[in-house]
Amino acid sequence: MFPKLFQKLIDHFTALPSVGPRMAERLVLYLFKQDKKKIQQFAKDLYEFGSNLNYCERCFHVAEEGLCEICADKKRDHSTICVVEDPLDVIAVEKTRNYRGVYHVLGGNLSVMNEDEIRKLKINELLTRVKTEKIKEIILATNPTTDGETTALYLARIIKPLKIKVTRIARGLPTGGDIEYADEVTLGSSIDGRREI
Numbered sequence: 587m588f589p590k591l592f593q594k595l596i597d598h599f600t601a602l603p604s605v606g607p608r609m610a611e612r613l614v615l616y617l618f619k620q621d622k623k624k625i626q627q628f629a630k631d632l633y634e635f636g637s638n639l640n641y642c643e644r645c646f647h648v649a650e651e652g653l654c655e656i657c658a659d660k661k662r663d664h665s666t667i668c669v670v671e672d673p674l675d676v677i678a679v680e681k682t683r684n685y686r687g688v689y690h691v692l693g694g695n696l697s698v699m700n701e702d703e704i705r706k707l708k709i710n711e712l713l714t715r716v717k718t719e720k721i722k723e724i725i726l727a728t729n730p731t732t733d734g735e736t737t738a739l740y741l742a743r744i745i746k747p748l749k750i751k752v753t754r755i756a757r758g759l760p761t762g763g764d765i766e767y768a769d770e771v772t773l774g775s776s777i778d779g780r781r782e783i
């Protein structure tokens with residue numbers, strides 16, 4: 587129905603979460619109507635995104651170099667690690683401006699539904715950091731969902747024997763929600779009100 591190149595792009599958009607075939611067609615038509623220079627710049631940025639962005643080799647946040655900007659920042663408190671599920675949670679905590687430590691991005695949670703995902707979680711990497719860096723506190727900021735809570739309890743159980751202070755962000759965030767969607771004030775006070783577990 588569409589020229590091949592048009593259809594190819596529709597297929598790419600349809601593969602994105604929350605984009606149905608109709609929406610994909612509309613987006614591709616929108617792009618087609620744009621100035622050629624603008625589309626080429628978009629393609630160039632997408633290419634660089636695919637080529638040059640990586641996971642930070644220390645905390646697994648998004649990084650352009652070996653280390654992300656947060657890990658590379660000497661002014662941050664490198665003795666406190668805030669453990670989160672994904673990079674958008676790092677952004678959410680950063681927006682509160684309450685936190686000056688560093689992060690560790692697990693890449694998901696201990697979801698019983700998905701064993702493949704569990705194997706990919708950066709839990710061993712976290713343990714290595716706890717053992718080799720001078721860490722004073724681990725803040726568990728996984729989501730206040732059932733899977734997030736399970737993950738926090740599991741991590742507390744394996745880290746506490748290493749004689750490191752382990753805290754959990756305070757309740758008060760909407761249960762079942764995602765810290766990525768929490769408002770900055772609520773998330774900020776949840777970090778301030780963290781308790782040892």
Ligand SMILES: [Zn+2]
Pocket residue numbers: 642643644645646647653654655656657658
């Ligand atoms: Zn990093």
